[in-house]
Amino acid sequence: MxxxxxxxxxxxxxxxxxxxxxxxxxxxxxxxxxxxxxxxxxxxxxxxxxxxxxxxxxxxxxxxxxxxxxxxxxxxxxxxxxxxxxxxxxxxxxxxxxxxxxxxxxxxxxxxxxxxxxxxxxxxxxxxxxxxxxxxxxxxxxxxxxxxxxxxxxxxxxxxxxxxxxxxxxxxxxxxxxxxxxxxxxxxxxxxxxxxxxxxxxxxxxxxxxxxxxxxxxxxxxxxxxxxxxxxxxxxxxxxxxxxAFLPRLAGWTERRRRIAARYRAGIANRLVHLPPPDSDAQPVWHLFPVLVSAEQRQAFQEEMMRAGVQTGVHYPHLIPDQPAMRGAPFEIVGELARAAEIANGEVSLPIHPHLTDEEADLVIAAVNRWHGR
Ligand SMILES: Cc1ncc(COP(=O)(O)O)c(C=O)c1O
CATH class of the missing domain: 3.40.640.10 (Type I PLP-dependent aspartate aminotransferase-like (Major domain))
Known part of the structure; x- marks a missing residue:
C-alpha cells in the first residue's frame, strides 16, 4: 500500500x-x-x-x-x-x-x-x-x-x-x-x-x-x-x-531541507502553482515550503494532493486580526492587508522535513505537476 x-x-x-x-x-x-x-x-x-x-x-x-x-x-x-x-x-x-x-x-x-x-x-x-x-x-x-x-x-x-x-x-x-x-x-x-x-x-x-x-x-x-x-x-x-540529541543534528537537517527546496524549485513546473520568489542573498531554513494557488482552487488542490499520497498544510488560513479572539482585543490595522489576505487564501505548504527521501520529494513534484485545476 x-x-x-x-x-x-x-x-x-x-x-x-x-x-x-x-x-x-x-x-x-x-x-x-x-x-x-x-x-x-x-x-x-x-x-x-x-x-x-x-x-x-x-x-x-x-x-x-x-x-x-x-x-x-x-x-x-x-x-x-x-x-x-x-x-x-x-x-x-x-x-x-x-x-x-x-x-x-x-x-x-x-x-x-x-x-x-x-x-x-x-x-x-x-x-x-x-x-x-x-x-x-x-x-x-x-x-x-x-x-x-x-x-x-x-x-x-x-x-x-x-x-x-x-x-x-x-x-x-x-x-x-x-x-x-x-x-x-x-x-x-x-x-x-x-x-x-x-x-x-x-x-x-x-x-x-x-x-x-x-x-x-x-x-x-x-x-x-x-x-x-x-x-x-x-x-x-x-x-x-x-x-x-537534536542541536548537534540541526545543521545537517537544515542542509537537507535546503536540498529538498532546491529539488522542488528545479522540478515543479505548473502555471497554476506559484513557487516562493527566489532567495536573493538570503539563506532560508525552509521550515515550510509554501506555494500559492488561487483561492478558488486551494481545496481541490489539497484534495488532489491527498489522493496522490501527499499531505499538505495551510499557513495560515486566517489573518490574525480576523480571529474571533481579537474582537475584544486592542489592535490597529494600517493600510490594506491585501497581500496577506491573498496568501491566507491561497497558500499551501508542501512536505519539507529532513527525513523526506528524494523519491518522496519526486513524488510530491510529480503530483504537483500533474494537477491541472478543477
Ligand atoms: C511564528 C511563530 N511565532 C510564535 C510561535 C509560538 O511558539 P510556541 O508554539 O512554542 O508557543 C510559533 C509556533 O507555534 C510560530 O510559528
Whole structure:
C-alpha cells in the first residue's frame, strides 16, 4: 500500500535520534535535578554559540519567549507594537499578553511583513516604538534593512525566529539584529523538542538578567521578587534532549531541507502553482515550503494532493486580526492587508522535513505537476 508523504515524520526522527534521546533522559534522571540545572545551562550556551548570540535563556514556549522579551524591554502598557497579520496567532497573543497593542501592516510577496511599509509608518508614527517582525516559513526578512530601521527610528525589536532558527541574510543571522530574539522548540519546528520549549536570546548581556528573572516568577535572587514574572522554565529533560540529541543534528537537517527546496524549485513546473520568489542573498531554513494557488482552487488542490499520497498544510488560513479572539482585543490595522489576505487564501505548504527521501520529494513534484485545476 502507498505510504502517505507526511508534513512531519516523527517516527523517522525517532529512528534517527531515539538512542541519543534515551541516553540524555537517563542522565537527567540520574542527576536528580529536574529544573534549571546543568542541562538547561549547557543548552543555552550551545544554542547561543550556534546562532551567533551572546546568550540565550530557555523558557517554556515560543509564545512565552516573545512575551518575556517584550517585558524585558519594559514595554509600556498600551504601547503600539508594529507586527504582521500573517503568522501563528502566538505572535500577536504574546504582544497583547505583554500589554501591547498590535499594529498590523501588510506583507511582501514572500509573506514577511513588508519592511518598506514599516519604514513609511515609522516615519509618520512616532508613537510606534516596538516592532516584532516574524521570519515566516524560515525565510528571514531583509536583515540589513531591519538593522537600518532599528538605527534610524530607535525602535525596540524582538525578532520572532520561531520558524527561522539559523536562517541568515546579508551576512547576518536571524535573531542577531533586534534587541532580543524569540525561538520555539514546539515539536514541528526545525529544532523541535519532545514537547514544548522556547528560548529568548540577545547579542549583548544587558537584558539577560531581566529575561532570567521573568521566566522564573520575577526572581532576581532566591525569594527576592523584583518583577511579576511567569513560571516559564525550560525543563531539564527537554534541554538535555535538545542539547545532546537534536542541536548537534540541526545543521545537517537544515542542509537537507535546503536540498529538498532546491529539488522542488528545479522540478515543479505548473502555471497554476506559484513557487516562493527566489532567495536573493538570503539563506532560508525552509521550515515550510509554501506555494500559492488561487483561492478558488486551494481545496481541490489539497484534495488532489491527498489522493496522490501527499499531505499538505495551510499557513495560515486566517489573518490574525480576523480571529474571533481579537474582537475584544486592542489592535490597529494600517493600510490594506491585501497581500496577506491573498496568501491566507491561497497558500499551501508542501512536505519539507529532513527525513523526506528524494523519491518522496519526486513524488510530491510529480503530483504537483500533474494537477491541472478543477
Ligand atoms: C511564528 C511563530 N511565532 C510564535 C510561535 C509560538 O511558539 P510556541 O508554539 O512554542 O508557543 C510559533 C509556533 O507555534 C510560530 O510559528
Amino acid at each position: 502507498m505510504r502517505t508523504v507526511l508534513l512531519n515524520d516523527f517516527k523517522r526522527q525517532w529512528e534517527e535520534t531515539g538512542a541519543a534521546v534515551m541516553t540524555a533522559v537517563g542522565q537527567v534522571g540520574e542527576s536528580g535535578r529536574y529544573i534549571l540545572g546543568e542541562s538547561v545551562t549547557r543548552f543555552e550556551d550551545a544554542l547561543a554559540s550556534t546562532l551567533g548570540l551572546g546568550y540565550s535563556v530557555g523558557c517554556a514556549s515560543g509564545l512565552d519567549a516573545i512575551e518575556i522579551a517584550l517585558r524585558a524591554l519594559d514595554l509600556p502598557l498600551g504601547a503600539r507594537v508594529l507586527t504582521t497579520p500573517l503568522s501563528a496567532f502566538a505572535t500577536s497573543l504574546a504582544i497583547i499578553r505583554a500589554g501591547g497593542v498590535p499594529v498590523f501592516v501588510d506583507v511582501d510577496a514572500r509573506g514577511n511583513v513588508d519592511l518598506d511599509r514599516c519604514e513609511r509608518l515609522l516615519e509618520q508614527r512616532r508613537d510606534v516604538s516596538f516592532f516584532v517582525p516574524v521570519h515566516l516559513y524560515g525565510h528571514p526578512v531583509d536583515l540589513a534593512q531591519l538593522g537600518r530601521i532599528k538605527e534610524r527610528f530607535g525602535v525596540h525589536i524582538v525578532e520572532d525566529c520561531a520558524q527561522a532558527i539559523g536562517a541568515s541574510a546579508s551576512g547576518r543571522i536571524a535573531g542577531t539584529v533586534g534587541d532580543l530574539a524569540a525561538f520555539s522548540f514546539y515539536p514541528t519546528k526545525n529544532l523541535g523538542a519532545l514537547g514544548d520549549g522556547g528560548a529568548v536570546g540577545g547579542v549583548t548581556d544587558t537584558l539577560r538578567p531581566a529575561c532570567m528573572s521573568l521566566r522564573n516568577y520575577g526572581q532576581s535572587a532566591r525569594y527576592q521578587h523584583d518583577r511579576l514574572g511567569l513560571n516559564s522554565r525550560l525543563d531539564e529533560l527537554q534541554a538535555a534532549v535538545l542539547v545532546s
